[in-house]
Amino acid sequence: MSSALTKPVSLVRDLIHQKSGPLTRELIQQPGGFGLGNIPASARPDRTTMMVCGFCSTGCGLNIHLKDRQAIGLTPAKNSPVNLGMACPKGWEALEVLKAKDRATMPLTRCAGSGDLRPTEWHIALNEFCDRFKAIQKEHGNDSVAFISTGQIVNEEMAFLGALAKFGMGMIHGDGNTRQCMATAATAYKQSFGFDAPPFTYQDFEESDVLVFVGANPCIAHPIMWERVMRNQNNPEIVVVDPRKTETAMQSTQHLALAPKSDLTLFYGLARLLIDNGWIDREFIDAHTTEFDAFAEHVAPYTLERVSSETGISPDAILHLAHTIHEGKKVSFWWTMGVNQSYEGTRLAQSLINLALMTGNIGRPGTGANSITGQCNAMGSRMFSNTTGLFAGRDFEKEHDRKDVAEILGIDVGSIPQENSLAYNEIIDGIESGKIRGLWVIATNPAHSWINQNRLKELREKLDFLVVQDMYSTTETAQIADLVLPAAAWGEKEGTFINSERRIGLVKKVSAAPGQALSDFFIFRLIAEYWGCGEMFEDWGSPADVFEIIKKLSAGRPNDITGITDYHMIDEAGGIQWPLRAGEELKDSQRRLFEDGQFYHADGKAKFYFEAPREMPEPPDEDYPFTLLTGRGSASQWHTQTRTSKSAVLRKLYPKTIFAEIHPDDANRLGIRPEDWVEVASRRAAIEVKALITVAVQPGQIFIPMHYKLTNQLTHDSFDPYSKQPSYKACAVTIRQTRGGSR
Ligand SMILES: Nc1nc2c(c(=O)[nH]1)N[C@H]1C(S)=C(S)[C@@H](COP(=O)(O)OP(=O)(O)OC[C@H]3O[C@@H](n4cnc5c(=O)[nH]c(N)nc54)[C@H](O)[C@@H]3O)O[C@H]1N2
Ligand SMILES: Nc1nc2c(c(=O)[nH]1)N[C@H]1C(S)=C(S)[C@@H](COP(=O)(O)OP(=O)(O)OC[C@H]3O[C@@H](n4cnc5c(=O)[nH]c(N)nc54)[C@H](O)[C@@H]3O)O[C@H]1N2
Ligand code: SF4
Ligand SMILES: [Mo]
Numbered sequence: 190m191s192s193a194l195t196k197p198v199s200l201v202r203d204l205i206h207q208k209s210g211p212l213t214r215e216l217i218q219q220p221g222g223f224g225l226g227n228i229p230a231s232a233r234p235d236r237t238t239m240m241v242c243g244f245c246s247t248g249c250g251l252n253i254h255l256k257d258r259q260a261i262g263l264t265p266a267k268n269s270p271v272n273l274g275m276a277c278p279k280g281w282e283a284l285e286v287l288k289a290k291d292r293a294t295m296p297l298t299r300c301a302g303s304g305d306l307r308p309t310e311w312h313i314a315l316n317e318f319c320d321r322f323k324a325i326q327k328e329h330g331n332d333s334v335a336f337i338s339t340g341q342i343v344n345e346e347m348a349f350l351g352a353l354a355k356f357g358m359g360m361i362h363g364d365g366n367t368r369q370c371m372a373t374a375a376t377a378y379k380q381s382f383g384f385d386a387p388p389f390t391y392q393d394f395e396e397s398d399v400l401v402f403v404g405a406n407p408c409i410a411h412p413i414m415w416e417r418v419m420r421n422q423n424n425p426e427i428v429v430v431d432p433r434k435t436e437t438a439m440q441s442t443q444h445l446a447l448a449p450k451s452d453l454t455l456f457y458g459l460a461r462l463l464i465d466n467g468w469i470d471r472e473f474i475d476a477h478t479t480e481f482d483a484f485a486e487h488v489a490p491y492t493l494e495r496v497s498s499e500t501g502i503s504p505d506a507i508l509h510l511a512h513t514i515h516e517g518k519k520v521s522f523w524w525t526m527g528v529n530q531s532y533e534g535t536r537l538a539q540s541l542i543n544l545a546l547m548t549g550n551i552g553r554p555g556t557g558a559n560s561i562t563g564q565c566n567a568m569g570s571r572m573f574s575n576t577t578g579l580f581a582g583r584d585f586e587k588e589h590d591r592k593d594v595a596e597i598l599g600i601d602v603g604s605i606p607q608e609n610s611l612a613y614n615e616i617i618d619g620i621e622s623g624k625i626r627g628l629w630v631i632a633t634n635p636a637h638s639w640i641n642q643n644r645l646k647e648l649r650e651k652l653d654f655l656v657v658q659d660m661y662s663t664t665e666t667a668q669i670a671d672l673v674l675p676a677a678a679w680g681e682k683e684g685t686f687i688n689s690e691r692r693i694g695l696v697k698k699v700s701a702a703p704g705q706a707l708s709d710f711f712i713f714r715l716i717a718e719y720w721g722c723g724e725m726f727e728d729w730g731s732p733a734d735v736f737e738i739i740k741k742l743s744a745g746r747p748n749d750i751t752g753i754t755d756y757h758m759i760d761e762a763g764g765i766q767w768p769l770r771a772g773e774e775l776k777d778s779q780r781r782l783f784e785d786g787q788f789y790h791a792d793g794k795a796k797f798y799f800e801a802p803r804e805m806p807e808p809p810d811e812d813y814p815f816t817l818l819t820g821r822g823s824a825s826q827w828h829t830q831t832r833t834s835k836s837a838v839l840r841k842l843y844p845k846t847i848f849a850e851i852h853p854d855d856a857n858r859l860g861i862r863p864e865d866w867v868e869v870a871s872r873r874a875a876i877e878v879k880a881l882i883t884v885a886v887q888p889g890q891i892f893i894p895m896h897y898k899l900t901n902q903l904t905h906d907s908f909d910p911y912s913k914q915p916s917y918k919a920c921a922v923t924i925r926q927t928r929g930g931s932r
Contacts (some may be wrong), residue, residue: 197718201311204711239266239763241686241694243341243679244279244827246562247271247413248688250763251280253680253699260284260680260699269763270778271391271688277412278825282836284680287700289835293662293675294704306662306673311705315719317672321654323720325627326359335362335616335625339632340370340564342709343684343696344573345735347566348742349713349726350631351575352598357722361606362625364577366633367570368613369640372912373529374560375571377538380798380911381546383789384582384747385571388551388782389521389559390690390766394418396555399517401428401510403452403541404527404918408436410821411525411561414689426513430455431527432818433850433892434885443510446887449816449919451500453533453802456540458496459511461488463547468515470549477786477794478546484797514548519555521545526563526820530918532806535911539798546795552783561689565679568687572748573739577610580742585609597741600725612913613639614906620648627654631709632676636665637829637898640915641906643874658712664831665898676709677702684710684732685759687767691748691782694764695756710735743767747789805919806907813871813921815855815891817903820918822894830896847897848879851924852888856880861926869893871922874902891924 242249250269254262263284265276296314297306309317322334336354338347354360367375375385382388394400394417407415415437418427429441430452438444447455463469464485474481497504514520522541528534538560545551545558562568572581583590585606595602611619617639619625639645649655649669657670660678667673681702685693702708707715710732717723729735733756743750752769759765766780788795809816825842827833834840849869851861861867865880869891876899886892893900895917905920 197315197715198312200718201315201715204707204715238697238699239269239760240697240699241565241688241764242276242280242283243565243686243696244283245411246564246567246689247411248565248686248692248694248764249276249280249413250694251276251283253284253697255699258699259701266763271692271764272413272416275413275416278839278842279827279833282833282839284700285838286832286835287678287680289661291661291663292703292706293659293667293673294706295675296705297662297673299671306670311715314672314674315715318656318674318716319719321671322358322627322629325653329626331359332361333625334358334360334627334629335611335619336360336629336631337613337616337633337635338363338365338570338574338576340365340367340567340570341632343566343682343686343732344569344739345684345732346709346713347570347574348580348735348739349710349729351573351580353713353717353722353726354629355575355606356598356600356604357717357725358720361608362611362616362619364610364613364616365570365574366613366635366638367564367567368913369530369638369915369917370526370563371529371560371567371571372612372914373531373534373538373909374524374562376535376912377542377798378560380535380796381539381542382795383791386747386782386789387560387562387568387689387691389557390779390781391417392779393521393555393557393559393781395421396423397421397425397517397519397521398423398555399426399428399513399520401430401514401520401522402437402441403430403522403524404529405523405525405561406431406435406437406821407525407561408440409824410563412824414561426517428510428513432887432890443506443513445502445506445510447500447502449818449890450531450533450805452528453537453540454491454496454499455502455507456537456544457488457799458491458493458507459514460484460540460544460547461491462493462508462511463514463544464488466511466515468511469547473549473786474547477788478797479792479794480797481547484543484799487799514544519553520548520550521555521557521559522550523559523561525561527918529560529912529914530916532907532909532916533803534909534914534916536798536800542795543797543799546797552781552786554781557781565688566686568689568691569685572687573742577612579605581746581748594742598738599728614908614913614915617645617648620651623651626652628652629656629658630666630670631658634659634664634666634829634831636669638895638901640901640904640917641873642901644906658709659831660706661831665829674712675704675706676712677706681706682708682710682732685736685756688764691766692764693750693753693759693767695759744771806916807872807905807920809889809921813923815889815922815924817869817871817920817922818886818890818892818918819895819900819904820892822896826894826896828896829898843896846879847876847893847899848881849924850881850883850886850892852884852886852890853882854888855924856882859924859926861924866927867924868927869903869922869924871903871905871920873905876902877927891922
């Protein structure tokens with residue numbers, strides 16, 4: 190063994206021995222209480238400690254009950270400012286999914302002979318990782334190896350990965366699954382406000398008198414946010430804009446079941462109505478925005494007749510919504526994937542931002558243009574993953590920003606790439622063209638979740654080396670990997686998440702990772718040592734150390750968190766929203782942005798962005814007459830189901846078999862009965878699904894949840910030009926009954 194490797198080998202031994210550090214220690218509390226942060230664990234091993242849920246971006250506080258410092262159960266935290274004692278089924282079952290039999294417990298390597306994945310030693314796996322990626326870089330250039338990261342690991346891990354891959358290993362390209370999810374909102378905010386900054390706090394759900402939900406189904410996707418809406422005492426108007434009569438639409442006071450992808454026309458029409466009637470806040474517009482007059486000119490041709498005919502919404506319903514917005518004193522606009530996952534998502538998100546700005550509904554309680562994020566740390570990935578933007582919202586292409594980061598991290602500025610990363614879809618294109626030869630996938634499952642799966646499948650053989658780092662060894666992507674690195678999961682490691690309302694919450698180690706699985710954090714540390722860039726990360730010893738580094742990276746930025754002293758402060762507050770600048774007192778647990786009307790552009794103003802609607806990339810036609818909508822199917826299913834399928838309780842709560850919602854008129858016409866098997870075919874694939882006949886979808890549309898691995902065989906890979914986010918939510922399909930219907 191060479192002497193250079195002595196340190197890594199002993200580090201591996203140490204880390205496996207310690208299993209990535211001790212179980213939660215100082216952060217142990219009284220059951221249901223705060224403030225006992227400093228009790229040594231040895232004194233009180235059987236306590237309760239609160240941490241943030243690891244599924245969705247709501248960021249509920251969960252009280253973890255410990256025996257001998259091991260989690261034995263959980264209950265939703267009553268004193269969390271987020272969930273006020275509530276949790277959805279996923280949260281309740283969060284510990285259960287850690288115990289699954291298919292947890293990755295050893296590194297796995299693909300055998301040259303048999304082609305099987307076989308268990309191997311960490312030491313061998315880490316050498317293979319470095320040797321093969323280095324060989325690819327040597328032959329094809331540093332930028333021929335890329336990574337795809339996630340919104341589901343803690344900030345400290347994201348930051349480590351981003352720094353390691355880009356500054357240590359010389360990669361230029363690395364993106365995250367947040368591209369599938371939040372890229373549109375991030376781009377829209379950045380352009381409109383000058384920084385990616387969702388302005389709201391959850392209290393706004395309770396304070397609004399008008400809530401407009403666009404392409405969002407919180408009853409299923411963010412159930413505890415919906416509980417907050419249910420607590421609203423203002424008897425609010427709840428408007429849902431969604432082609433489907435979703436669970437949320439069923440509880441609305443106004444449901445606008447518009448034609449898929451006609452939203453931009455609707456909101457331009459609405460803007461015109463508000464302007465024509467003088468129902469705008471001219472004072473706010475003049476003082477705090479730019480480009481309004483050009484916007485007003487842009488929306489002038491969107492007459493009520495035109496908008497009604499293009500959206501399928503009656504003129505009365507559109508007028509009623511305009512009235513509602515005008516009459517509302519505290520109007521909030523909320524959007525999720527029905528907006529973001531569109532070929533014109535950025536302009537669509539901005540059409541909502543524009544409505545909030547022009548009516549002065551921003552910066553006050555109960556208002557805002559509010560993007561709801563998806564994954565537990567999607568916000569963290571937007572801020573601190575160092576993927577498509579340099580740390581803390583900086584720009585790789587700006588010399589000043591690079592110098593800043595180099596100085597903070599004490600590294601050579603030359604090690605920071607001068608160009609932006611390729612976006613996820615461009616990395617995929619790069620694999621096709623032979624530019625990208627090596628790929629490292631961390632905490633995401635593209636072989637199920639990426640759009641147009643069959644194309645992706647064909648590209649596998651173009652990769653010389655595919656590494657998957659996951660908590661399970663059985664994910665669709667792990668199964669096609671050359672090397673699988675076993676990762677500890679939420680609950681088995683420490684760090685912070687940022688939720689939808691910019692709240693930084695703690696994740697704690699309350700359970701031991703199985704076998705030789707290590708936290709992503711320590712996997713990155715080991716890779717740094719084996720790669721030979723360990724020196725660059727000498728200060729990155731623990732998640733708490735990296736939190737200090739993240740704080741420094743945020744200093745003076747809009748997302749400044751230098752006022753957070755340490756994990757204890759977050760723990761005692763039950764989560765802290767950014768910004769909190771050094772010296773600033775944490776006065777309120779519900780804070781919103783833009784109360785002073787100051788935005789982040791140099792002139793302090795927000796800017797109106799707008800553009801003519803585009804054609805749907807693949808509209809229905811004679812051969813493929815239906816529009817396929819996809820999205821979340823139930824509150825008990827999470828994405829590609831690697832986690833939620835491991836809980837017996839959750840399995841009882843969702844349909845086992847893939848299904849399509851079909852309108853009764855279409856079913857009758859095609860002779861399809863309930864529960865029949867039907868073939869759904871797009872230009873890319875044909876799959877079989879069960880028929881669920883329901884008026885939740887409109888005639889000519891069908892809906893298939895994303896949680897089944899066949900769904901993305903159908904989807905069409907088109908993208909928003911600004912955010913490069915995939916347009917998962919609309920493509921053309923045909924349906925027919927198969928095998929004589931039911932089986
Ligand atoms: N239970 C559960 N909860 C989750 C998740 C999960 O997998 N399971 N995932 C989390 C993540 S990462 C995310 S990003 C969020 C997603 O949360 P949501 O965005 O609320 O969920 P989706 O079902 O993907 O999409 C919302 C709605 O968009 C509608 N839609 C489709 N096309 C259009 C259109 O053209 N216009 C309009 N106005 N609406 C349209 C769909 O009909 C759907 O009802 O959920 C988070 N929460
Ligand atoms: N058709 C269609 N497709 C969609 C969507 C849609 O609406 N329609 N929505 C898109 C959206 S919004 C999203 S966010 C994506 C989600 O797509 P993915 O990110 O692919 O989905 P997940 O199942 O959440 O994958 C997370 C992976 O990380 C692993 N994991 C969990 N915790 C850890 C950890 O701590 N460390 C490591 N190393 N691994 C861990 C899990 O086992 C799992 O394999 O899907 C997208 N795909
Ligand atoms: S709503 Fe989201 S954060 Fe809250 S318990 Fe459910 S999955 Fe966890
Ligand atoms: Mo997402």
